[in-house]
Amino acid sequence: MSNIIAIVGRPNVGKSTLFNRLTESRKAIVDDYSGVTRDRHYGVAEWTNRQFTVIDTGGYVANSEDVFETAIREQVLIAIEEATVLLFMVDVTTGITDLDDEIAQILRRSKKPVFVVVNKVDNNDLHNDATEFYRFGLGEIYNISSMTGSGTGDLLDEVIKHFEDIPEEESNLPKLTIVGRPNVGKSSLINALMGKDRNIVTPIAGTTRDSIHIHYNQYGHEFMFIDTAGLRKKTKVKENIEFYSVMRTIKALEEADVVLLMIDAVEGLESQDVNIFHLAEKNKKGIVILVNKWDLIEKNNKTIQEFEDQIRNKIAPFTDVPIIFISVLNKQRIFKAVEEALAVYKNRSKKIPTSKLNDVLLPIIENNPPPSIKGKYIKIKYITQINASSPMFAFFCNLPQYIKDPYKRFIENKLREHFDFQGVPIQIYFRQK
Ligand code: GDP
């Protein structure tokens, strides 16, 4: 995976409309979150079974005239460095503007693939007008209508040809990464855990060149830390710290097996953190939440419970996630954080034998069958875990199309109750037998 499509372009060309179209078509299939956060500018999308991350760069530019052009210029530079493919979006109804020309000039120096996407080509008459955009000298143009979706399939067919496959890593060690907003204490934790061994750093070639893998082997635990936060690239990042750190987070997250999402106890879980949480969840990564700087909190015997409740409320419905209260400063529970992450790794690689699954779940299902629909009874016959990198279960039944989300959730809860999948997203499919 680890393929990122960045949509760049000046305001109002339709970037966020395309972003929503790409990420929500998938959402309709697999996503049943109740409280999706609206201020989300990156998300997971899928085309012909290839999963990738899309980022709408427009969400990260301050909307005031004076910072505008520098911010966009800088953003395009970051996208050139960090993304796999860039979509340069322009608007057929306005034609080429000065800012389009400026962006094109930067993009011509990109070594990454750039696709000129001419948006708002809502009808055939507009195809002629679109030819003007060949003038950029950026190769083929792709006419689309983000509003209706026309042309987006042809575009994606071409785009995915440029995806990179992550080279198989030689080591089978668990890969952990610490993500979170700036200043929550991520590097402090790595330093505290590594002690003087911090210099055992192995940069990896190929697509993963932007991250360093730190080999940890102490106190009976061995794993890899994927670290990108510590790296600062040549690009001058001034206006776009958040955009830059989001790109970095996406990459680290996609390489990892388990994500340690660190938050600041004083600030609590903010919407950005929730976005990262959902991204990890959609990527089927193991998740541990670390509440750091616990030393700064005045506590009584209810404080931990209140914190936990608040956090679980915000990340619902996937709440079966360990939450650890730590203080890197006082070295409080930092090894527990590691142990918990490794336990989640184990849960994620767990394989339940088919006989055991059926012995445990079939009687439960018998007592609580899916509600019948239009007089038709749904009969679940057997269950098996599918071989995949994260837990995935197939329930074979006569009428899979009649099984609704509440029943899926009931089944998921039973799986969690009986087979400890703490920290791990579970996928459940109902299939025709
Ligand atoms: P952004 O600033 O680049 O993210 O642009 P938006 O996605 O917010 O879109 C700007 C405006 O263009 C909105 O009013 C959209 O409804 C409209 N728009 C987006 N895509 C299309 C399209 O394919 N056709 C038409 N006619 N309008 C579109």
Ligand code: GDP
């Ligand atoms: P990063 O940006 O997430 O890597 O955060 P840093 O590791 O650079 O830490 C940011 C600041 O928080 C530094 O001043 C740290 O000393 C401080 N800090 C980190 N952990 C703790 C903690 O547990 N308690 C307190 N009080 N401060 C901490």
